[in-house]
Amino acid sequence: MTITKIKKDHLRLIFDRLKDSYKLVGPRVENDVIVLTEMDFHDIPAGYKDLHGKGVYRLSGNKDSNTFSFSLGPDSFKRFLSPPVREIFAFKKSKKGISANVSSKEEKPTAFIGMRACDISALKLYDKVFLEGPVRDTGYDSLKRNSLIIAVNCLYPNGNCFCDSLGTGPEVRDGFDLAITEIQDSFLLETGSSKGSEILNGLTIEEVSDKEMDEKNSRTEDCKKTIKRHIKVNDLPWVIYRNPEHPRWTDVASRCLACGNCTQVCPTCFCNSSYDRLELSGISKKSREISGNKVRAWDSCFSKNFARVHGGNFRPSRRARYRHWMTHKLAYWIEQFGSPGCVGCGRCITWCPVGIDITEELEAIRK
Amino acid sequence: MYDKSIPFEAKIRWIKKETRDTATYAFKITSREIERAYRFIPGQFNMLYMPGIGEAAISISSAPSDHDLTHTIRVAGDVTTAISRLDTGDVLGIRGPFGNGWPLEEIEERDLMIIAGGVGIAPLRSVIRHILNDRTEPRHVKGVRGGKISSPARIILYGSKTPKDIIFRDEFPRYRDAFQTFLTVDKADPEEYWRGDIGLITGMWNKTSFNPLNTVVFMCGPEVMMQSMVKELILKGVPGEKIFISIERNMNCGMGICGHCFFGPKFVCKDGPVFRFTDIEGFLGIKEI
Ligand SMILES: Cc1cc2nc3c(=O)[nH]c(=O)nc-3n(C[C@H](O)[C@H](O)[C@H](O)COP(=O)(O)OP(=O)(O)OC[C@H]3O[C@@H](n4cnc5c(N)ncnc54)[C@H](O)[C@@H]3O)c2cc1C
Ligand code: SF4
Ligand code: SF4
Numbered sequence: 021m022t023i024t025k026i027k028k029d030h031l032r033l034i035f036d037r038l039k040d041s042y043k044l045v046g047p048r049v050e051n052d053v054i055v056l057t058e059m060d061f062h063d064i065p066a067g068y069k070d071l072h073g074k075g076v077y078r079l080s081g082n083k084d085s086n087t088f089s090f091s092l093g094p095d096s097f098k099r100f101l102s103p104p105v106r107e108i109f110a111f112k113k114s115k116k117g118i119s120a121n122v123s124s125k126e127e128k129p130t131a132f133i134g135m136r137a138c139d140i141s142a143l144k145l146y147d148k149v150f151l152e153g154p155v156r157d158t159g160y161d162s163l164k165r166n167s168l169i170i171a172v173n174c175l176y177p178n179g180n181c182f183c184d185s186l187g188t189g190p191e192v193r194d195g196f197d198l199a200i201t202e203i204q205d206s207f208l209l210e211t212g213s214s215k216g217s218e219i220l221n222g223l224t225i226e227e228v229s230d231k232e233m234d235e236k237n238s239r240t241e242d243c244k245k246t247i248k249r250h251i252k253v254n255d256l257p258w259v260i261y262r263n264p265e266h267p268r269w270t271d272v273a274s275r276c277l278a279c280g281n282c283t284q285v286c287p288t289c290f291c292n293s294s295y296d297r298l299e300l301s302g303i304s305k306k307s308r309e310i311s312g313n314k315v316r317a318w319d320s321c322f323s324k325n326f327a328r329v330h331g332g333n334f335r336p337s338r339r340a341r342y343r344h345w346m347t348h349k350l351a352y353w354i355e356q357f358g359s360p361g362c363v364g365c366g367r368c369i370t371w372c373p374v375g376i377d378i379t380e381e382l383e384a385i386r387k
Numbered sequence: 388m389y390d391k392s393i394p395f396e397a398k399i400r401w402i403k404k405e406t407r408d409t410a411t412y413a414f415k416i417t418s419r420e421i422e423r424a425y426r427f428i429p430g431q432f433n434m435l436y437m438p439g440i441g442e443a444a445i446s447i448s449s450a451p452s453d454h455d456l457t458h459t460i461r462v463a464g465d466v467t468t469a470i471s472r473l474d475t476g477d478v479l480g481i482r483g484p485f486g487n488g489w490p491l492e493e494i495e496e497r498d499l500m501i502i503a504g505g506v507g508i509a510p511l512r513s514v515i516r517h518i519l520n521d522r523t524e525p526r527h528v529k530g531v532r533g534g535k536i537s538s539p540a541r542i543i544l545y546g547s548k549t550p551k552d553i554i555f556r557d558e559f560p561r562y563r564d565a566f567q568t569f570l571t572v573d574k575a576d577p578e579e580y581w582r583g584d585i586g587l588i589t590g591m592w593n594k595t596s597f598n599p600l601n602t603v604v605f606m607c608g609p610e611v612m613m614q615s616m617v618k619e620l621i622l623k624g625v626p627g628e629k630i631f632i633s634i635e636r637n638m639n640c641g642m643g644i645c646g647h648c649f650f651g652p653k654f655v656c657k658d659g660p661v662f663r664f665t666d667i668e669g670f671l672g673i674k675e676i
Pocket of ligand 2: 282285286287289349361362363364365366367368369379
C-alpha cells in the first residue's frame with residue numbers, strides 16, 4: 021500500500037477520470053437526507069453535518085470547510101450490489117414446456133464513492149453470504165467483481181457510531197481500491213489495488229511528508245476518541261445464548277413496532293424473498309401460456325410471515341422476532357460466518373422510529 | 388455444472404396416488420446434460436417450481452440407485468395443490484438438489500432405526516430403498532435370506548394418522564426383507580381391517596428389541612413427535628450423537644441466502660435439513676426460536 025497526496029481541488033480530476041469507465045455511486049443530499057445515488061463531484065455533501073440520535077436524524081448544511089465532514093445516511097452499498105428488487109430469471113410456460121432465462125445486460129461497472137470502514141467490513145460479510153455458500157450468487161458476483169471502491173477514512177463519527185468496539189473502523193484497512201483521508205490542505209490517497217493506482221496515473225501526485233502523516237494519525241486518533249457509543253463483545257455469543265427467556269425481550273417487544281426499518285438500513289442484513297411476478301399481459305388463456313419473472317426482493321425477519329410454514333408460524337410474536345434479529349446479528353453470525361453480523365454503523369439506532377438501541381439492549385440482556 | 392438458482396424442466400413420467408392427500412411423482416429431467424450431472428444423496432431435497440405460483444421444498448423419495456427420480460407430495464397450500472392437478476406428461480421446474488442428506492457413513496457398521504411420522508417417511512424412503520437396492524447383490528451371491536449373519540439390524544417405526552394415511556403401504560412387504568417394520572396409527576375405524584398398532588409411535592418400544600449403544604437413529608416427522616422420541620431414545624440409552632433428525636422450516640431460496648429457514652444459528656437448507664441431535668439440542672426446547 022502506498023500513500024500519496026493531491027491538492028484539494030484535484031479531487032475533481034479523479035471523478036472526471038472515473039466517469040469514463042464507471043457509473044459513479046455515492047453520497048448526495050435528497051430531501052434533507054444524505055442518500056446514495058448516482059452522483060458526480062459537485063454532489064458531494066461537502067460541509068454538511070449530520071446529527072444522529074436514537075430515532076433522530078438532522079442534516080445541517082455548509083457549516084464546515086471540509087469536504088468529508090458528514091457521516092452515514094440510511095443507505096448502504098447493499099442497495100447497489102444486492103438491489104432491493106432484482107430479477108433472477110424470466111420464465112415462460114407454454115405447451116412446449118417451461119423455460120427460465122437469465123438476461124445478461126452488459127452494465128457499466130460501478131465506482132462506489134466514499135465508502136466508510138464499517139461498510140467495507142459489511143461488504144466482506146456480504147461476500148461470505150453471497151459468494152461462499154453452496155451456490156455462488158452470480159448477480160452479486162458480477163456486480164461486485166467489476167466495481168471499484170473509493171473509501172473515505174472517517175474523521176467525524178456520528179453519535180450512533182460504535183465501529184471501534186467491533187474493530188471494523190473508523191480507519192479502513194483493506195478491501196478498497198483507493199482510500200481518501202482529508203487533512204487540512206490536501207487529500208491523502210492510499211492505493212489498495214492496481215486498479216486504484218491506475219486511477220492516479222498522470223495526475224499530479226505529491227509525496228506525503230512526515231508532518232502530514234502525523235496529522236493523519238492524530239486525526240484518526242481524535243476520531244476514535246469522539247466515538248461515544250460502545251458495545252462489549254467479549255462474551256458474545258454466549259451471553260445471548262444463555263438468555264433466550266430474559267425479561268428484556270418482552271420489554272423491547274412492547275416498544276418495537278416490527279416495522280423492519282432496522283433490517284432495511286443495516287448494511288449486513290441480507291434476508292430476502294423470491295417470488296413470481298406475473299403481468300396480466302403475460303397470461304394467455306387461449307394459448308395456455310404464461311410468462312413473467314422471478315424476482316428477489318429484500319425482506320425482513322420482522323415480517324409477520326417470514327417464518328410461516330403450512331400449518332403454523334415459527335415466530336408469531338414480536339418478542340420472538342426482535343430476539344431473532346438481535347440474536348442473529350450478535351450471536352448466530354459468529355457461528356455462521358465467523359464474526360458478528362454487526363459492524364457498528366449505528367444505522368439501526370438512527371432509523372428506528374422508536375429509538376431502540378442495539379447496544380443498550382445487549383447491555384440490558386447482560387443484567 | 389448447472390446453475391442451481393435457475394430451475395430446469397422435468398416431465399412427470401408417472402403418478403401414484405398414495406393416500407387421499409399424498410401422491411408420488413416420478414420425474415424425467417428433460418435436459419440430457421443436466422440429467423447426467425444431477426447427483427443426490429438420500430435426505431436431500433429439491434425446490435419444485437410451478438411457474439407463476441411458486442416453489443416448495445420437497446424431499447427426494449427415491450434412492451440414487453433407483454431408476455426414477457421421485458417426490459412424494461402431500462397437498463398443503465398453493466404450490467402443492469397446483470402440483471396435485473398435474474398429469475402424466477406435464478412439466479414443472481426443479482432446482483436442486485439441496486441440503487446435506489442422511490449421514491450414511493454412520494450406519495455402515497451400526498444398527499439403524501428409522502423413525503417416521505406422516506409424510507416424514509418420504510426422505511427416509513430414499514434411505515430404505517438405498518439399503519434394499521444395495522443388498523440385493525450380496526444376498527443372491529450368498530443365498531442367505533436376510534444378508535450376512537453379522538449384518539447390522541435395521542428397524543422402521545412409522546406412525547400415521549389412520550390406516551388410510553399410510554404412505555408406501557404397498558411397499559412395506561418388500562421393506563420387511565431387510566427391516567423389522569412397525570406401523571402404528573393414531574386411530575383406526577372399527578370397520579377397517581387393521582392388524583397393526585394403535586397409539587403413539589412412542590408406545591412401540593416394548594415390541595422392538597434393539598441395542599441402544601449400537602444404534603443410529605434417522606428420524607423425520609412432526610417436530611413435537613421428534614422431540615418426545617428423542618427424549619425416550621436418550622432415556623433408553625441411545626447416545627445423542629447418534630440421533631439424526633430432519634427439520635422443517637420455511638424454505639425460500641434453498642441455498643443459504645434468504646434467511647427464512649433459520650433454526651437457531653443453523654440454515655436448515657444448507658447445514659441441514661438433517662442435524663445431529665447434539666448439534667442443535669440447545670435450541671430445540673426454545674419456543675419460537
Ligand atoms: C427440507 C424439507 C423437505 C420437505 N419435504 C417434503 C416432502 O417430501 N413432501 C411433502 O409433502 N412436503 C415436504 N415438505 C413440506 C413442504 O415444503 C411444504 O408443505 C410446502 O412448501 C407447502 O407449500 P405450498 O405452496 O403448498 O403451501 P403454502 O402454505 O401456500 O406455502 C407458501 C410458501 O410458504 C413456504 N412454506 C409453506 N409451508 C412450508 C413448509 N412446511 N416447509 C417449508 N416451507 C414452507 C414455501 O415457500 C411455500 O412456497 C418439506 C419441507 C422441507 C423444509
Ligand atoms: S445492526 Fe445496526 S449498528 Fe450493526 S451493522 Fe446493522 S445497522 Fe449497523
Ligand atoms: S427495532 Fe425499531 S426499526 Fe427495528 S423493527 Fe423494531 S421498531 Fe422497527
